[in-house]
Amino acid sequence: MTILVTGATGRVGRHVVDQLVKRGASVRVLTRDPSKAQFPAGVDVVQGDLLDIDTLRAAFDGVSTLFLLNAVTGDEFTQAIITLNVAREAGVERVVYLSVIHADRFVNVPHFAVKFGAERMLEQMGFSATILRPSYFIDNEHTIKDVVLNHGVYPMPIGSKGIAMVDARDIAEVAAIELIRRDQAPATLPVETINLVGPDTLTGSDVAAIWSDVLGRPVAYGGDDLAGFEQNMASFMPKWMAYEMRLMAERFVSEGMIPEAGDVERLTNLLGRPLHSYRGFATEITTAA
Known part of the structure; x- marks a missing residue:
């Protein structure tokens, strides 16, 4: 049977497609612009x-399992609700969300509340679902690499509690x-939740x-100026989204994104290899610069 992947052109979705093809799965993607x-x-490829x-x-049509990924948009919840209803209508019960x-x-952070x-x-409608709960993406750091490389400042206000960033x-x-x-299970499986984290908090x-270590010169932490962070975000994204990013950063500062006991070991065993680290990311960026 076929696995339908949404969000297939994004940072995660394109890798999901590649991994599924590598494993011999039949894959369909839904995308707004197939030419891109x-x-x-x-x-x-289905346009839509x-x-x-x-x-x-x-x-x-003909799909057995769904990978549901919604971008952070003003109508994210509507997208999720409609997609899951249409999936149920089509007889699709197996989902990775x-x-x-x-x-x-x-x-209090809109896209967190939406996902919850x-x-x-998924639980109340009886789907056979794996719920993946990733921490902050290491890949988001591509947006601030120039500040780090050119100005010697790490500008993200992630605080002092700790975040286990994931690749x-x-x-x-x-x-x-x-x-x-x-997809291959002979019967439906119970709902399961997996935290997706990096190896270091x-x-x-x-x-x-x-x-500082990777570059061989000092890099300073820019601190926890959340008002300034919102103002900077609002210079290149809608103000509602900049405010939402501030709300998320406030939770970084107050609570962090800290794995539960056993999360790193579970993922390492599942993948059969070490997790990608932040140091590895910084080294890749520095080597390519």
């Missing part, structure tokens, strides 16, 4: 989006493993120290 998408040979009911229904760590706690709502929908490649590989496990000062 580059997928491996054999991937079935999660609010286009006709194309969404067509995309589910990309949520976020602490979705049940950081409920979708998690409850998109690790997220995608776990997603592919879970998609195939559910790092503070803002820790990250600055890694950059």
Whole structure:
């Protein structure tokens, strides 16, 4: 049967597609603009989006399992609700859903609350689902690398509690493993939640120290100026989104994103290899610069 991947052109989704193809799965993707998408040979591409009911229904034809990834948008919850309803209508019960760590706690942050709502929908509607809860993406750091490299400042206000940043490649590989496990299971499996974290829980000062070591020159932590962070975000994204990013950063500072006992070991065993580290990311960036 076929696995449908949404969000297939993003940082996580494209790796999910590659991992599924590598494992011999039949893959279909739903994308707004197929001309801008580059997928491996054999991937079935359907043009459309999660609010286009006709194309969404067509995309589910012959599908057995769904990978649901919603971008952070103003209508993210509507997209999730509609997609899961259409999936159920099409007889698709097996789902891997990309949520976020602490979705049940950081409920004042809109996209966390949205994802927690979708998690409850999966449970209450009886889906056979794996809920993946990633921490903050290491890959997000591409947006601030120039500040680090050119100005010697790590500008993200992640605080002193610690965040176990996770690499998109690790997220995608776990997603592919879970998609195939559910797709090939002879019967429906119970709902399961997996925290997706990196190998190290790092503070803002820790990250600055890694950059200093990798670059061989001082990099300072920019501190926890959340008002300034919101103002800077608002210079290149909608103000509602900049405010949402501030709300998320406030939770970084007050609570962090700290793994539960056994999370790192569970992921390492599942993947059969070490997790990608922040130091590895910084080294890759520095080597490529």
